[in-house]
Amino acid sequence: MKKAFVLIVLFVLPIVAYLFFASGVNNFGKLPVLTENVKEIDFSKDIRFKDKITVLGFLGTNVDSRKGNAFNLNQKIYKRFHEFNDFQFVMVVPNGTEDKVDEIKKELTTLSEIDKWNFVFATQEEIMALYSSLKTDIQLDDRLGTSYVFIIDKNFKLRGRTKDEDEGTKYGFNSNSVADLNNKMVDDIKIVLAEYRLALKKNNTERIK
Numbered sequence: 001m002k003k004a005f006v007l008i009v010l011f012v013l014p015i016v017a018y019l020f021f022a023s024g025v026n027n028f029g030k031l032p033v034l035t036e037n038v039k040e041i042d043f044s045k046d047i048r049f050k051d052k053i054t055v056l057g058f059l060g061t062n063v064d065s066r067k068g069n070a071f072n073l074n075q076k077i078y079k080r081f082h083e084f085n086d087f088q089f090v091m092v093v094p095n096g097t098e099d100k101v102d103e104i105k106k107e108l109t110t111l112s113e114i115d116k117w118n119f120v121f122a123t124q125e126e127i128m129a130l131y132s133s134l135k136t137d138i139q140l141d142d143r144l145g146t147s148y149v150f151i152i153d154k155n156f157k158l159r160g161r162t163k164d165e166d167e168g169t170k171y172g173f174n175s176n177s178v179a180d181l182n183n184k185m186v187d188d189i190k191i192v193l194a195e196y197r198l199a200l201k202k203n204n205t206e207r208i209k
Contacts (some may be wrong), residue, residue: 031151031191034171035158039133043126047090047118053192054152057091057175058131060145063100069147069175070104074111076181081189086154086196088116092130094144095121134158136171148172151188159192 041047055077059066073089081087093101101119108114122130127144136158138148150172151159164170164184173185 031159031188032162033157034160035135038152038156038158039130043122044120047120049152051154052086052088055089055149056152057149058145059091059093060143061094062143063097073175082116090118092120138172147174147176149175
């Protein structure tokens with residue numbers, strides 16, 4: 001029994017994992033590009049979209065009321081994908097909310113490592129410019145926040161769904177809704193990650209040739 005278990009772990013599980021990612025691409029195709037040329041985070045010293053798969057959010061000035069959103073995202077999305085090297089969370093928040101953000105970070109650290117949770121502070125003008133570049137049908141509230149989060153790929157493209165069964169064109173995912181995160185966002189991130197993994201594997205194979 002022990003030998004059989006070891007064999008399953010060493011040989012079967014990697015194959016299942018590969019088929020899982022491959023089937024995501026084969027069954028659903030590439031995740032549609034909804035917006036090209038999303039604005040880079042040029043108001044931050046260290047954080048960039050370039051060469052990263054990013055979950056982008058806007059917490060607004062009422063950071064306290066977004067704690068539930070952050071915890072939902074941490075449990076349903078971040079914990080699943082944070083081990084991928086090119087994956088990151090970016091939460092854009094207005095200047096002046098630093099103390100409230102520190103409180104959220106402290107609470108998140110009790111749930112998991114938060115090395116890929118990034119909080120970027122910006123002026124109202126910087127936030128509006130970035131958000132406008134997404135070109136979505138979702139509006140920021142009067143405190144510069146939204147419960148929706150967005151998938152930005154390594155090439156500054158907003159990814160989403162063009163034929164969602166509920167929304168038609170789906171630009172973002174409602175972090176108030178565990179069902180939206182579980183049933184849709186998880187699948188879409190898997191597809192984007194699979195795209196890049198397969199593209200990397202193809203490039204490596206071509207170099208060997």
